[in-house]
Amino acid sequence: VDDALLDRLRRGDPEAYEAVLDRFEGPVFRFFYYTHGDRDRAEDQSGETFARLVASIRTLRGGAAAFRGYLFGIARDVLRAGRRNTRERAADPIELDRLAASGPSQADRAAAREEFARALAAIGEFPFPLRHVLLLRFVEGLSLEEVSQALDLPLNTVKSHIHRGRERLRKALDLPLPPGSSDSEDKNRRGKSL
Amino acid sequence: MNQYDKRLNEPEEGGGEAAGCEDIWIEDQLVPLRSLPLPGSLRASNRARIRAALASSRKPRVDPSPPRSRRRAGLPLTLAAAVAAALVLGALAVVLGRGGSGESRGGGAEALAGADDDALRVQKPPLDSVADRAQTPEGILESEGITGPDGDNTSGSDLRIATASLTPPAVATPDAFRNSGRLSPVPRNLDSENRPFGDEDFSPAPAAASPPPFAVTPTETPESAGTPDGSDSTGPDAFHPTSQVEFSPSSGSVGSVWGESVIPSPAPTPVPSGLPPRGSLYQELVQNRASGSSTSEAGWM
Numbered sequence: 001v002d003d004a005l006l007d008r009l010r011r012g013d014p015e016a017y018e019a020v021l022d023r024f025e026g027p028v029f030r031f032f033y034y035t036h037g038d039r040d041r042a043e044d045q046s047g048e049t050f051a052r053l054v055a056s057i058r059t060l061r062g063g064a065a066a067f068r069g070y071l072f073g074i075a076r077d078v079l080r081a082g083r084r085n086t087r088e089r090a091a092d093p094i095e096l097d098r099l100a101a102s103g104p105s106q107a108d109r110a111a112a113r114e115e116f117a118r119a120l121a122a123i124g125e126f127p128f129p130l131r132h133v134l135l136l137r138f139v140e141g142l143s144l145e146e147v148s149q150a151l152d153l154p155l156n157t158v159k160s161h162i163h164r165g166r167e168r169l170r171k172a173l174d175l176p177l178p179p180g181s182s183d184s185e186d187k188n189r190r191g192k193s194l
Numbered sequence: 195m196n197q198y199d200k201r202l203n204e205p206e207e208g209g210g211e212a213a214g215c216e217d218i219w220i221e222d223q224l225v226p227l228r229s230l231p232l233p234g235s236l237r238a239s240n241r242a243r244i245r246a247a248l249a250s251s252r253k254p255r256v257d258p259s260p261p262r263s264r265r266r267a268g269l270p271l272t273l274a275a276a277v278a279a280a281l282v283l284g285a286l287a288v289v290l291g292r293g294g295s296g297e298s299r300g301g302g303a304e305a306l307a308g309a310d311d312d313a314l315r316v317q318k319p320p321l322d323s324v325a326d327r328a329q330t331p332e333g334i335l336e337s338e339g340i341t342g343p344d345g346d347n348t349s350g351s352d353l354r355i356a357t358a359s360l361t362p363p364a365v366a367t368p369d370a371f372r373n374s375g376r377l378s379p380v381p382r383n384l385d386s387e388n389r390p391f392g393d394e395d396f397s398p399a400p401a402a403a404s405p406p407p408f409a410v411t412p413t414e415t416p417e418s419a420g421t422p423d424g425s426d427s428t429g430p431d432a433f434h435p436t437s438q439v440e441f442s443p444s445s446g447s448v449g450s451v452w453g454e455s456v457i458p459s460p461a462p463t464p465v466p467s468g469l470p471p472r473g474s475l476y477q478e479l480v481q482n483r484a485s486g487s488s489t490s491e492a493g494w495m
Binding site: 021025026029030033034039043044046047050051052054055112115118119123135137139162165166169173 | 216217219220224225226230233235237239240241242243244245246247250251252
Protein backbone atom coordinates (compact mmCIF):
# COMPACT_ATOMS: atom_id res chain seq x y z
CA VAL A 1 0.00 0.00 0.00
CA ASP A 2 1.49 3.30 -1.04
CA ASP A 3 0.47 6.82 -0.23
CA ALA A 4 -1.56 7.23 -3.40
CA LEU A 5 -3.62 4.17 -2.59
CA LEU A 6 -4.01 5.37 0.95
CA ASP A 7 -5.39 8.69 -0.28
CA ARG A 8 -7.87 6.85 -2.44
CA LEU A 9 -8.90 4.75 0.50
CA ARG A 10 -9.48 7.87 2.54
CA ARG A 11 -11.62 9.32 -0.22
CA GLY A 12 -13.73 6.17 -0.26
CA ASP A 13 -12.70 4.88 -3.67
CA PRO A 14 -14.22 1.39 -4.13
CA GLU A 15 -11.47 0.36 -6.53
CA ALA A 16 -8.87 1.15 -3.91
CA TYR A 17 -10.63 -1.16 -1.50
CA GLU A 18 -10.73 -3.80 -4.18
CA ALA A 19 -6.95 -3.56 -4.37
CA VAL A 20 -6.76 -3.91 -0.62
CA LEU A 21 -8.89 -7.03 -0.81
CA ASP A 22 -6.59 -8.49 -3.41
CA ARG A 23 -3.65 -7.96 -1.16
CA PHE A 24 -4.96 -8.52 2.37
CA GLU A 25 -8.04 -10.68 2.10
CA GLY A 26 -6.14 -13.92 2.53
CA PRO A 27 -3.87 -12.75 5.37
CA VAL A 28 -6.78 -11.37 7.35
CA PHE A 29 -8.79 -14.52 6.88
CA ARG A 30 -5.87 -16.67 7.94
CA PHE A 31 -5.28 -14.55 10.98
CA PHE A 32 -8.76 -15.40 12.18
CA TYR A 33 -8.82 -18.95 10.99
CA TYR A 34 -5.56 -19.89 12.67
CA THR A 35 -6.84 -18.36 15.83
CA HIS A 36 -9.97 -20.44 16.27
CA GLY A 37 -10.22 -22.78 13.25
CA ASP A 38 -13.77 -21.73 12.30
CA ARG A 39 -14.11 -20.84 8.62
CA ASP A 40 -17.49 -19.23 8.79
CA ARG A 41 -16.50 -17.22 11.78
CA ALA A 42 -13.25 -16.20 10.15
CA GLU A 43 -15.12 -15.09 7.05
CA ASP A 44 -17.52 -12.97 9.04
CA GLN A 45 -14.71 -11.44 11.05
CA SER A 46 -12.81 -10.63 7.88
CA GLY A 47 -15.76 -8.68 6.56
CA GLU A 48 -16.08 -6.88 9.87
CA THR A 49 -12.41 -5.96 9.73
CA PHE A 50 -12.68 -4.34 6.31
CA ALA A 51 -15.87 -2.57 7.27
CA ARG A 52 -14.10 -1.06 10.27
CA LEU A 53 -11.23 -0.11 8.03
CA VAL A 54 -13.59 1.93 5.86
CA ALA A 55 -15.03 3.65 8.90
CA SER A 56 -11.69 4.44 10.54
CA ILE A 57 -9.24 4.90 7.72
CA ARG A 58 -9.17 8.67 8.32
CA THR A 59 -7.71 8.12 11.76
CA LEU A 60 -4.68 6.26 10.42
CA ARG A 61 -1.46 7.94 11.45
CA GLY A 62 1.96 7.17 10.06
CA GLY A 63 1.12 6.98 6.39
CA ALA A 64 1.21 3.97 4.13
CA ALA A 65 4.05 2.37 6.09
CA ALA A 66 1.76 1.82 9.02
CA PHE A 67 -1.11 0.40 7.02
CA ARG A 68 -0.44 -3.27 7.58
CA GLY A 69 0.01 -2.91 11.29
CA TYR A 70 -3.11 -0.76 11.39
CA LEU A 71 -5.18 -3.31 9.48
CA PHE A 72 -4.13 -6.22 11.71
CA GLY A 73 -4.73 -4.03 14.71
CA ILE A 74 -8.34 -3.76 13.58
CA ALA A 75 -8.40 -7.52 13.13
CA ARG A 76 -7.14 -7.95 16.68
CA ASP A 77 -9.90 -5.69 17.99
CA VAL A 78 -12.49 -7.67 16.06
CA LEU A 79 -11.07 -10.84 17.49
CA ARG A 80 -11.23 -9.48 21.01
CA ALA A 81 -14.80 -8.36 20.50
CA GLY A 82 -15.84 -11.90 19.61
CA ARG A 83 -13.48 -13.66 21.97
CA ARG A 84 -16.19 -14.44 24.51
CA ASN A 85 -17.92 -16.90 22.23
CA THR A 86 -14.77 -18.20 20.68
CA ARG A 87 -13.97 -21.81 21.29
CA GLU A 88 -10.66 -22.75 19.85
CA ARG A 89 -10.72 -26.03 18.10
CA ALA A 90 -8.42 -28.17 16.04
CA ALA A 91 -7.78 -27.60 12.37
CA ASP A 92 -10.55 -28.52 10.04
CA PRO A 93 -9.63 -31.78 8.23
CA ILE A 94 -11.46 -30.49 5.19
CA GLU A 95 -8.61 -28.06 4.63
CA LEU A 96 -6.16 -30.92 4.38
CA ASP A 97 -8.26 -32.62 1.72
CA ARG A 98 -8.46 -29.41 -0.28
CA LEU A 99 -4.73 -29.00 -0.09
CA ALA A 100 -4.30 -32.59 -1.31
CA ALA A 101 -6.41 -31.80 -4.36
CA SER A 102 -4.60 -28.59 -5.27
CA GLY A 103 -1.10 -29.85 -6.05
CA PRO A 104 0.21 -30.28 -9.61
CA SER A 105 1.22 -33.88 -9.00
CA GLN A 106 0.29 -36.50 -6.52
CA ALA A 107 3.72 -36.38 -4.85
CA ASP A 108 3.63 -32.64 -4.55
CA ARG A 109 0.12 -32.70 -3.22
CA ALA A 110 1.09 -35.23 -0.63
CA ALA A 111 4.12 -33.20 0.40
CA ALA A 112 2.09 -30.00 0.64
CA ARG A 113 -0.56 -31.76 2.61
CA GLU A 114 1.96 -33.13 5.04
CA GLU A 115 3.81 -29.84 5.48
CA PHE A 116 0.59 -27.98 6.05
CA ALA A 117 -0.55 -30.50 8.62
CA ARG A 118 2.72 -30.28 10.49
CA ALA A 119 2.71 -26.49 10.48
CA LEU A 120 -0.87 -26.40 11.54
CA ALA A 121 -0.22 -28.78 14.36
CA ALA A 122 2.82 -26.80 15.42
CA ILE A 123 1.15 -23.41 15.43
CA GLY A 124 -1.74 -24.87 17.35
CA GLU A 125 0.59 -25.56 20.23
CA PHE A 126 1.45 -21.91 20.75
CA PRO A 127 -0.48 -19.86 23.21
CA PHE A 128 -1.61 -16.33 22.55
CA PRO A 129 -0.12 -13.89 21.79
CA LEU A 130 2.86 -16.01 20.79
CA ARG A 131 0.82 -17.68 18.07
CA HIS A 132 -0.15 -14.35 16.59
CA VAL A 133 3.41 -13.10 16.76
CA LEU A 134 4.64 -16.07 14.81
CA LEU A 135 1.79 -15.95 12.32
CA LEU A 136 2.21 -12.26 11.54
CA ARG A 137 5.95 -12.40 11.54
CA PHE A 138 6.65 -15.61 9.62
CA VAL A 139 3.45 -16.41 7.73
CA GLU A 140 2.33 -12.93 6.74
CA GLY A 141 5.78 -11.37 6.66
CA LEU A 142 5.22 -8.32 8.85
CA SER A 143 8.21 -6.56 10.32
CA LEU A 144 8.85 -6.52 14.03
CA GLU A 145 7.55 -2.97 14.27
CA GLU A 146 4.39 -3.87 12.41
CA VAL A 147 3.81 -6.84 14.65
CA SER A 148 4.32 -4.59 17.63
CA GLN A 149 1.78 -2.13 16.25
CA ALA A 150 -0.76 -4.76 15.28
CA LEU A 151 -0.72 -6.65 18.55
CA ASP A 152 -0.15 -3.57 20.69
CA LEU A 153 2.92 -5.10 22.25
CA PRO A 154 6.29 -3.52 23.01
CA LEU A 155 8.97 -4.23 20.47
CA ASN A 156 11.15 -6.05 22.97
CA THR A 157 8.22 -8.21 23.94
CA VAL A 158 7.75 -9.16 20.31
CA LYS A 159 11.42 -10.11 20.09
CA SER A 160 11.26 -12.21 23.21
CA HIS A 161 8.17 -13.95 21.87
CA ILE A 162 10.00 -14.80 18.69
CA HIS A 163 12.95 -16.19 20.66
CA ARG A 164 10.71 -18.41 22.72
CA GLY A 165 8.82 -19.39 19.55
CA ARG A 166 11.94 -20.88 18.05
CA GLU A 167 12.50 -23.17 20.99
CA ARG A 168 8.92 -24.27 21.16
CA LEU A 169 8.72 -24.81 17.44
CA ARG A 170 11.69 -27.15 17.59
CA LYS A 171 9.95 -29.20 20.17
CA ALA A 172 6.68 -29.02 18.29
CA LEU A 173 8.16 -30.28 15.08
CA ASP A 174 9.58 -33.27 16.88
CA LEU A 175 6.03 -34.32 17.64
CA PRO A 176 4.67 -37.17 15.51
CA LEU A 177 2.42 -36.17 12.66
CA PRO A 178 -1.30 -36.83 12.83
CA PRO A 179 -2.27 -40.45 12.27
CA GLY A 180 -2.85 -41.34 8.66
CA SER A 181 0.03 -39.44 7.17
CA SER A 182 2.20 -41.76 5.06
CA ASP A 183 5.64 -40.27 5.27
CA SER A 184 5.61 -38.92 8.75
CA GLU A 185 8.91 -40.51 9.65
CA ASP A 186 10.61 -39.03 6.63
CA LYS A 187 9.34 -35.58 7.46
CA ASN A 188 10.48 -35.98 11.03
CA ARG A 189 13.97 -36.82 9.89
CA ARG A 190 13.90 -33.87 7.54
CA GLY A 191 12.91 -31.54 10.28
CA LYS A 192 15.62 -32.77 12.58
CA SER A 193 18.25 -32.42 9.90
CA LEU A 194 17.45 -28.72 9.57
CA MET B 195 21.60 -20.89 -4.52
CA ASN B 196 18.18 -21.85 -3.33
CA GLN B 197 15.76 -19.61 -1.50
CA TYR B 198 17.02 -20.75 1.88
CA ASP B 199 20.62 -19.86 1.08
CA LYS B 200 19.58 -16.53 -0.42
CA ARG B 201 17.73 -15.47 2.69
CA LEU B 202 20.66 -16.47 4.84
CA ASN B 203 22.72 -13.73 3.21
CA GLU B 204 20.06 -11.03 3.77
CA PRO B 205 20.49 -8.82 6.79
CA GLU B 206 18.02 -9.72 9.51
CA GLU B 207 16.59 -7.13 11.84
CA GLY B 208 16.91 -7.56 15.55
CA GLY B 209 19.60 -10.17 15.56
CA GLY B 210 22.77 -11.46 14.09
CA GLU B 211 23.46 -14.12 11.56
CA ALA B 212 22.43 -16.93 13.87
CA ALA B 213 19.13 -15.26 14.67
CA GLY B 214 18.51 -14.61 10.98
CA CYS B 215 19.17 -18.24 10.22
CA GLU B 216 16.79 -19.34 12.94
CA ASP B 217 14.05 -17.04 11.64
CA ILE B 218 14.43 -18.41 8.16
CA TRP B 219 14.10 -21.87 9.57
CA ILE B 220 10.92 -20.93 11.43
CA GLU B 221 9.50 -19.33 8.32
CA ASP B 222 10.19 -22.44 6.31
CA GLN B 223 8.31 -24.46 8.88
CA LEU B 224 5.29 -22.14 8.95
CA VAL B 225 5.07 -20.99 5.35
CA PRO B 226 2.83 -23.89 4.33
CA LEU B 227 0.13 -22.14 6.30
CA ARG B 228 -0.06 -19.57 3.53
CA SER B 229 -1.54 -22.17 1.26
CA LEU B 230 -4.76 -22.22 3.17
CA PRO B 231 -7.55 -22.20 0.60
CA LEU B 232 -9.94 -19.29 1.03
CA PRO B 233 -13.70 -19.72 1.00
CA GLY B 234 -15.32 -19.00 -2.33
CA SER B 235 -17.73 -16.54 -0.79
CA LEU B 236 -15.07 -14.59 1.06
CA ARG B 237 -14.54 -11.97 -1.64
CA ALA B 238 -18.24 -11.41 -2.15
CA SER B 239 -18.93 -11.01 1.55
CA ASN B 240 -16.01 -8.64 2.00
CA ARG B 241 -17.15 -6.51 -0.91
CA ALA B 242 -20.63 -6.33 0.49
CA ARG B 243 -19.36 -5.19 3.84
CA ILE B 244 -17.11 -2.59 2.30
CA ARG B 245 -19.91 -1.20 0.14
CA ALA B 246 -22.22 -1.01 3.10
CA ALA B 247 -19.57 0.77 5.11
CA LEU B 248 -18.86 3.21 2.30
CA ALA B 249 -22.57 3.94 1.86
CA SER B 250 -23.05 4.57 5.56
CA SER B 251 -20.01 6.82 5.72
CA ARG B 252 -21.24 8.95 2.79
CA LYS B 253 -24.74 9.45 4.20
CA PRO B 254 -25.26 12.34 6.57
CA ARG B 255 -25.24 11.06 10.07
CA VAL B 256 -28.90 11.36 10.95
CA ASP B 257 -29.67 8.72 13.47
CA PRO B 258 -33.42 8.20 13.58
CA SER B 259 -33.30 5.94 16.57
CA PRO B 260 -31.21 6.97 19.53
CA PRO B 261 -28.54 4.55 20.65
CA ARG B 262 -29.15 2.26 23.54
CA SER B 263 -27.29 4.48 25.91
CA ARG B 264 -29.50 7.43 25.03
CA ARG B 265 -32.61 5.32 25.08
CA ARG B 266 -31.73 4.05 28.48
CA ALA B 267 -30.65 7.33 29.95
CA GLY B 268 -32.80 9.83 28.10
CA LEU B 269 -36.29 8.56 28.67
CA PRO B 270 -35.92 7.80 32.37
CA LEU B 271 -34.31 11.18 32.77
CA THR B 272 -37.34 12.87 31.26
CA LEU B 273 -39.68 10.78 33.36
CA ALA B 274 -37.64 11.45 36.44
CA ALA B 275 -37.76 15.16 35.80
CA ALA B 276 -41.52 15.06 35.33
CA VAL B 277 -42.03 12.97 38.44
CA ALA B 278 -39.75 15.22 40.45
CA ALA B 279 -41.63 18.30 39.31
CA ALA B 280 -44.95 16.69 40.19
CA LEU B 281 -43.66 15.71 43.61
CA VAL B 282 -42.39 19.20 44.30
CA LEU B 283 -45.68 20.74 43.28
CA GLY B 284 -47.61 18.21 45.33
CA ALA B 285 -45.44 18.75 48.35
CA LEU B 286 -45.84 22.50 48.03
CA ALA B 287 -49.59 22.13 47.79
CA VAL B 288 -49.66 19.85 50.84
CA VAL B 289 -47.48 22.22 52.84
CA LEU B 290 -49.62 25.22 51.99
CA GLY B 291 -52.81 23.31 52.69
CA ARG B 292 -51.55 21.98 55.98
CA GLY B 293 -50.28 25.37 57.00
CA GLY B 294 -53.66 26.90 56.27
CA SER B 295 -55.81 24.31 57.97
CA GLY B 296 -53.42 23.53 60.76
CA GLU B 297 -54.73 23.13 64.22
CA SER B 298 -52.30 25.53 65.75
CA ARG B 299 -51.01 28.80 64.61
CA GLY B 300 -47.48 27.60 65.12
CA GLY B 301 -47.97 24.86 62.61
CA GLY B 302 -49.21 27.30 60.10
CA ALA B 303 -46.38 29.67 60.80
CA GLU B 304 -43.84 26.89 60.40
CA ALA B 305 -45.36 25.94 57.16
CA LEU B 306 -45.38 29.50 56.07
CA ALA B 307 -41.81 29.96 57.10
CA GLY B 308 -40.76 27.64 54.34
CA ALA B 309 -43.13 29.04 51.81
CA ASP B 310 -42.36 31.60 49.26
CA ASP B 311 -42.41 35.15 50.50
CA ASP B 312 -44.03 36.36 47.35
CA ALA B 313 -47.01 34.13 47.94
CA LEU B 314 -47.43 35.55 51.41
CA ARG B 315 -46.76 39.12 50.50
CA VAL B 316 -50.00 39.26 48.57
CA GLN B 317 -52.04 39.02 51.74
CA LYS B 318 -49.94 41.36 53.82
CA PRO B 319 -51.52 44.80 54.24
CA PRO B 320 -49.45 47.92 54.84
CA LEU B 321 -48.11 48.06 58.36
CA ASP B 322 -49.35 51.61 58.96
CA SER B 323 -52.90 50.70 58.28
CA VAL B 324 -52.60 47.67 60.51
CA ALA B 325 -51.31 49.71 63.41
CA ASP B 326 -53.97 52.33 63.05
CA ARG B 327 -56.91 50.07 62.88
CA ALA B 328 -58.37 47.31 64.93
CA GLN B 329 -56.20 45.54 67.44
CA THR B 330 -56.81 41.95 66.57
CA PRO B 331 -55.81 40.24 63.38
CA GLU B 332 -59.35 39.03 62.93
CA GLY B 333 -60.53 42.57 63.15
CA ILE B 334 -57.98 43.61 60.67
CA LEU B 335 -59.14 41.00 58.31
CA GLU B 336 -62.73 41.95 58.79
CA SER B 337 -62.07 45.63 58.33
CA GLU B 338 -59.88 44.97 55.35
CA GLY B 339 -62.44 42.70 53.82
CA ILE B 340 -59.89 39.94 53.34
CA THR B 341 -61.69 36.77 52.62
CA GLY B 342 -60.60 33.34 51.75
CA PRO B 343 -61.46 31.42 48.67
CA ASP B 344 -64.58 30.18 50.33
CA GLY B 345 -65.73 33.70 51.11
CA ASP B 346 -65.46 33.21 54.82
CA ASN B 347 -63.27 35.81 56.42
CA THR B 348 -63.74 34.86 60.04
CA SER B 349 -62.46 31.35 60.25
CA GLY B 350 -60.65 28.72 58.34
CA SER B 351 -57.28 28.26 56.91
CA ASP B 352 -57.06 31.43 54.94
CA LEU B 353 -57.66 33.50 58.02
CA ARG B 354 -54.75 31.83 59.76
CA ILE B 355 -52.53 32.32 56.81
CA ALA B 356 -53.40 35.97 56.70
CA THR B 357 -52.95 36.27 60.46
CA ALA B 358 -49.48 34.91 60.31
CA SER B 359 -48.63 36.98 57.32
CA LEU B 360 -49.87 40.15 58.94
CA THR B 361 -47.40 39.91 61.78
CA PRO B 362 -44.67 42.33 60.88
CA PRO B 363 -41.12 41.38 61.69
CA ALA B 364 -40.62 44.65 63.56
CA VAL B 365 -42.91 43.45 66.39
CA ALA B 366 -40.26 41.00 67.49
CA THR B 367 -38.66 43.55 69.87
CA PRO B 368 -40.00 43.94 73.42
CA ASP B 369 -40.93 47.57 72.90
CA ALA B 370 -42.75 46.70 69.81
CA PHE B 371 -44.64 44.03 71.67
CA ARG B 372 -45.55 46.44 74.41
CA ASN B 373 -46.60 49.19 72.04
CA SER B 374 -48.51 47.08 69.67
CA GLY B 375 -50.44 45.16 72.24
CA ARG B 376 -51.59 42.76 69.61
CA LEU B 377 -49.49 39.89 70.77
CA SER B 378 -48.76 38.35 74.10
CA PRO B 379 -45.15 37.44 73.92
CA VAL B 380 -43.30 35.52 76.53
CA PRO B 381 -40.78 38.02 77.93
CA ARG B 382 -37.27 36.74 78.17
CA ASN B 383 -35.35 39.93 78.84
CA LEU B 384 -35.66 43.17 80.69
CA ASP B 385 -37.02 46.09 78.86
CA SER B 386 -35.34 49.44 78.51
CA GLU B 387 -36.28 50.41 82.09
CA ASN B 388 -34.86 47.21 83.60
CA ARG B 389 -38.22 45.85 84.44
CA PRO B 390 -38.98 42.24 83.91
CA PHE B 391 -40.56 42.05 80.60
CA GLY B 392 -43.75 40.13 81.04
CA ASP B 393 -45.03 41.70 84.29
CA GLU B 394 -46.74 44.29 82.28
CA ASP B 395 -50.23 44.16 81.02
CA PHE B 396 -50.13 43.50 77.37
CA SER B 397 -53.84 43.75 76.98
CA PRO B 398 -54.88 45.87 74.07
CA ALA B 399 -54.53 49.52 74.90
CA PRO B 400 -57.38 51.85 73.99
CA ALA B 401 -56.81 53.41 70.71
CA ALA B 402 -57.11 57.17 70.99
CA ALA B 403 -57.65 57.73 67.37
CA SER B 404 -60.58 55.40 67.01
CA PRO B 405 -63.24 55.72 69.68
CA PRO B 406 -65.80 53.04 70.19
CA PRO B 407 -68.88 53.36 68.05
CA PHE B 408 -71.17 54.02 71.02
CA ALA B 409 -71.03 56.48 73.91
CA VAL B 410 -69.60 55.33 77.19
CA THR B 411 -69.45 57.65 80.17
CA PRO B 412 -67.31 56.95 83.21
CA THR B 413 -69.80 58.07 85.82
CA GLU B 414 -67.72 57.01 88.78
CA THR B 415 -64.14 57.47 89.56
CA PRO B 416 -61.97 54.55 90.52
CA GLU B 417 -61.95 55.79 94.11
CA SER B 418 -65.68 55.39 94.35
CA ALA B 419 -65.81 52.26 92.37
CA GLY B 420 -67.51 49.38 94.01
CA THR B 421 -70.34 47.03 93.83
CA PRO B 422 -73.84 48.36 93.49
CA ASP B 423 -74.45 47.69 97.16
CA GLY B 424 -71.55 49.89 98.11
CA SER B 425 -69.03 47.26 99.02
CA ASP B 426 -65.64 47.46 97.56
CA SER B 427 -64.75 44.44 95.60
CA THR B 428 -62.23 43.36 93.10
CA GLY B 429 -63.83 40.13 92.16
CA PRO B 430 -65.84 39.27 89.18
CA ASP B 431 -68.73 41.37 90.51
CA ALA B 432 -66.62 44.46 90.69
CA PHE B 433 -68.08 47.53 89.22
CA HIS B 434 -66.28 48.65 86.10
CA PRO B 435 -66.91 52.26 85.32
CA THR B 436 -65.72 51.99 81.81
CA SER B 437 -68.51 49.68 80.96
CA GLN B 438 -71.21 51.88 82.52
CA VAL B 439 -73.49 53.55 80.03
CA GLU B 440 -75.57 56.41 81.25
CA PHE B 441 -78.87 57.09 79.67
CA SER B 442 -80.54 60.43 80.26
CA PRO B 443 -84.11 60.37 78.98
CA SER B 444 -84.82 63.90 80.17
CA SER B 445 -82.21 65.47 78.02
CA GLY B 446 -82.71 63.18 75.15
CA SER B 447 -79.05 62.46 74.97
CA VAL B 448 -77.83 58.98 75.06
CA GLY B 449 -74.81 59.78 77.11
CA SER B 450 -71.44 61.23 76.87
CA VAL B 451 -68.29 60.03 75.46
CA TRP B 452 -65.09 61.26 77.01
CA GLY B 453 -66.93 64.25 78.36
CA GLU B 454 -69.02 64.96 75.33
CA SER B 455 -72.72 64.63 75.07
CA VAL B 456 -74.24 63.04 72.11
CA ILE B 457 -77.56 64.59 71.17
CA PRO B 458 -79.70 62.72 68.76
CA SER B 459 -80.71 65.04 65.94
CA PRO B 460 -81.48 68.38 67.66
CA ALA B 461 -83.75 70.75 65.84
CA PRO B 462 -81.94 73.58 64.14
CA THR B 463 -82.25 76.81 66.13
CA PRO B 464 -81.04 80.28 65.38
CA VAL B 465 -77.65 80.94 66.74
CA PRO B 466 -76.95 84.31 68.41
CA SER B 467 -74.19 86.33 67.03
CA GLY B 468 -70.87 86.26 68.84
CA LEU B 469 -71.15 82.66 69.70
CA PRO B 470 -68.67 80.10 68.62
CA PRO B 471 -69.33 78.44 65.37
CA ARG B 472 -72.27 76.17 65.20
CA GLY B 473 -71.62 72.67 66.05
CA SER B 474 -69.24 73.34 68.85
CA LEU B 475 -69.83 72.02 72.32
CA TYR B 476 -70.57 75.39 73.78
CA GLN B 477 -73.16 76.05 71.16
CA GLU B 478 -74.90 72.85 71.95
CA LEU B 479 -75.06 73.72 75.65
CA VAL B 480 -76.56 77.10 74.88
CA GLN B 481 -79.09 75.48 72.72
CA ASN B 482 -80.04 72.99 75.37
CA ARG B 483 -80.46 75.68 78.02
CA ALA B 484 -82.48 77.82 75.69
CA SER B 485 -84.81 74.98 75.03
CA GLY B 486 -85.21 74.40 78.79
CA SER B 487 -84.13 70.86 78.77
CA SER B 488 -81.87 69.59 81.47
CA THR B 489 -78.74 68.03 80.28
CA SER B 490 -76.39 65.76 81.92
CA GLU B 491 -73.94 68.43 82.74
CA ALA B 492 -72.89 66.53 85.76
CA GLY B 493 -71.43 63.99 83.50
CA TRP B 494 -68.92 66.36 82.13
CA MET B 495 -69.08 69.77 83.94
